[in-house]
Amino acid sequence: MENKIKQLLLEQSEQLFGIKIEEKSVQFQLTRKEFEGDVTLVVFPFAKLLKSSPIDAANQIGEFLKQHISEIASYNVVQGFLNISLSSEYWKNKLFAIDTDNSFGRKKADSKGTILVEYSSPNTNKPLHLGHLRNNFLGYSVAEILKANGHKVIKTQIINDRGIHICKSMLAWERFSPVNINGERETPENTSLKGDKLVGKYYVVFDQEFNKEAKELIAKWESNEFDGFSAHVVEQYQKFVEAKIGKEEKAQADLDAKIKELAKNETSLLRDAKEMLVKWEARDPQTYLLWSTMNGWVYDGFKTTYEAMGVNFDRLYYESETYLLGKDLVSEGLSKGVFYKKEDGSVWVDLTADGMDEKLLLRGDGTAVYMTQDLGTALDRKKDYPDLEGVVYTVGNEQDYHFKVLFLVLKKLGYSWADKCFHLSYGMVDLPSGKMKSREGTVVDADELMTEVVQSAKEMTSERGHLEGMSSEQKDVLFKQIGMGGLKYYLLKVDPKKRMMFNPEESIELTGNTGPFIQYAHARINSLLAKAGEINGYDTALLGNEEKELIKVLAQYPAVIHEAGSAYSPALIANYCYELVKAFNHFYQSVPMLIEEDKSVRDLRLVISRNVSKVIVNSLLLLGVESPQKM
RNA sequence: GGCUCCGUGGCGCAAUUGUAUAGCGCAUCAGAUUUCGGCUCUGAGGGUUGGGGGUUAGAAUCCCUCCGGGGUCACCA
Structure with a gap:
């Protein structure tokens, strides 16, 4: 309707006002509740052009529109x-159109190009945590939303299966894992630990041992033992120590941190990890076997977690397979003169x-470094999807x-599609108790959190829900739908780029702006419709204000x-979705609905309810949230 | 310090393509519903939108500046 009015005003502007008006000066908004009307035209821009008072201009336009558009x-x-009221006929037709359109709100897949949505992209050295939940839910949901907008979408992730961090876990496992009576080191099978958890454990072990060694080194240095260290290191150390003299506490702490950094770089553990990385890149068979075994454990663990999250991927990329492409790209950049080489052979870009x-x-x-592989992956994707229209990177x-930097470098290399890349950046998730810190052990594990939330849903629903006649399998499905629905909705309702607070109890509350509140409304409509039985026509029904208001909300979808x-x-x-539920x-x-005597009015109200239910189900699906029939 | 994101009632959030009296939830208080699932609805109190300045007919929204917070500025990813 807005478009119709806009079109008419643009076409007739010269005749009406004597001037040509611009498209952007025709602005609409929904009429506020406290005023009568359905859509509102903001007339200030016209008043300026017409050099008349806004009120005169509004009246003039209103009269003109009323004469030319029958629905007004x-x-x-x-x-x-200018508040415009549309006729009952218009709204009833609107309802009919919504009711008969099974894919209401969705655009048909058209000739648009493919969009890759990358999300999750974990490291294979640690289990997934609360932050990954926000990431996965966001990425999955954005992919679904883009599909609903008619795009071809490929859900993807880049698995960071390569790099010094993996070598750290590998090294720690080789060196510190206890050996059982069969002569085996720890495996998921013999410890019954989830694979990702086991590998994560050794990453932590590495960190502990590594810090221990660094501490020992510093102690040595403090007692002037410098055997086996390069002159450069000794010189650096002494420089820091001298600088500390006479400084304030804070400056001293900064210098201590630098000394620690220096010591860390001199540890045998880090040196060995680096050596391992070089061996890996040279495809040393033994290193490669260890690497693929441990990564395999992690993938098994992740698979379970993704299933619990309810997310999936169409195409996987592994850093181990794309980083070499990145190296080619670096050579290409060098020959194009976009990059340059330093004396030690490292390659840089000057931005x-x-x-x-x-x-x-x-x-x-x-x-290779992080940037190398991201460049390679980007190029690889363009090769795989020649009609690539854009890449959405869901990353913190x-x-x-x-x-x-990545997008700029791609552009400098002459890849025009770099402009269509989008970093879906999201803020950190805080807990009521404060920030998550892996070092302090306040990280919330994804698996544990999901189990907890489903458990709470179980307790709550068993107490107050409508579970008669459900098998225990059906009940388990339901608890999962409610618990996960609450969790997903909670993490998705906040603007992605904002840092947010996560309160586990609040997420499955049944009141307020929560997933279960919406699911409940849906279950209630469902039960209402089941009781209602047959629904006939509503042609003769008078459209009341309550009905109209709700159709208006539906029409916004x-x-x-x-x-x-x-x-x-x-x-x-x-x-x-929350607004819709509140309106409902x-x-x-x-x-009244079922006890309404006028059959036509009864059916009109039921048809509205049926469509509210439909829109709830579909919009929740875009968030990855399911709508149980009963709860 | 440079760059960047954020700052909205006690708490958590919405409105950020400028536009009417800044909305909502939780919490607090007062009500409604003997009939469609009371896990609902209605109403009240509570805000100089971090401070100041500017642009505009009109600013939470755009610009400048200051304050506060996060992130980043690694041969980590």
Whole structure:
């Protein structure tokens, strides 16, 4: 309707006002509740052009529109706002259109190119945690939203299965794992630990041992034992020690940290881990076998976690397979003169002209860094999907700078599609008790959290739910739907780029802006419709204000999907869905349905309810949340 | 320090393509519903949108500046 009015105004503007108006000066908004009307045209821009008062302009436009558009029943003017009321006929037709459209709100898949949505992208040295939950739910949801907007979407992840961090776990396992009576080191089978948890355990062991060794080194240095250290290191150390003299406490602490850093680099453990990485890159068979075995454990563990999360992927990329491509790209950049080589053989790009730093692309020893592999992966993807229209990278906001650099480097290399890449950056998830820190053991494990939330859903639902006649399997499915629904909704309702607070108890509350509150409303409509039986026509029903208000909310759904797609924001869907449910609860409270005597009115209300239910189910699906029939 | 993101009632959030009296939930208080699932609904109190300045007919929203917080500035990923 807005478009129709806009079209008419644009076409007729010269005849009406004597001037041509611009498209952007035609602005609409939904009429506020406290005023009469359905859509509102903001007339300030016209008043300026017409050099008349906003009120005169509004009246003039209102009269003109009413004469030319039959669906406009009336209008009123408040200050510079033209409030337009649409006819009952219009709204009833709207309802009919919504009711008969099974894919209401979704755009058909069209000729748009493929969009890759990357999310999760874990390291294979640690189990997934709360932050990964936000990541996975976000990525999955954005992928679904883009599909609903008619895009071809490939869900993908890059698995960081290579690098010094993996070598750390491998080394620690080789060196510190106890050996059982069969002569085996610890495995998921003989410890019954989830694979990702076991490997994560050894990553922690590495860190502990490594810090221990660094401490010992510092102690040695403090008693002037410098055997076996290079002159450069000794010199650095003495420089830091001298600098400490006479400094304030804070400055001294900073210097101590630098000394620690220096010591860490001199540990045998780190040196061995680095050696291992070089061996791995040289495809040393023994190292490669260990690597693939331990990664296999991790993948088995992740698989279980992803299933519990309810997310999936269409295509996987492994860093171990793409990082070499990155090296090729680096050579290409060198020959194009975009990059340059330093004396030690390391390769850099100079971005100072763009207000950024110089950035390392390849180490002096020829091994790849993070940026190398991301460049390679990007290129690989373009090869796999020649119609690639864009890549959405779901990665935490601590990497904002990295992606800025990545996109810029790609552009400098002459890849025009770099412009279509988008970093879906999201903020950290805090707990009521404060920040998550792996060192302090306050990290919330993803598996544990999901189990906990499903357990709470069970306790709550068993106490108050409608579970008669359900088998225990059905009940388990239901508890999972409610618990996970609450968790997903809670993490998705907040604007992605904002840092957010996660309160586990609040997520499965049945009141307020929560997933279960919405699921409950759906279950109630479902039960209402089951009791109602047959629904016939509603042609003769009078459209009351309550009905109209609810149809208006339903009619917004397609616009919400569109906006959520262009803003990559599931939060818009979540908040809309909540608004819809509140509007429905109000409706439900104020008009009778099953006991309404006028059959036509009864059926009109039931048809509205049926569509509210439909939109709830579909919009929750875009968030990856299921809608149980009973709860 | 440079760059960057954020700052909205006690708490958690919405509105950020400028626009009418800044919405909502939790919590608090007062009510409604003997009938469709009371896990609902209605109402009240509570805000100088971090401070200041600017642009505009109009600013939570745009610009400048200051304050506060996060992130980042690694041959980690």
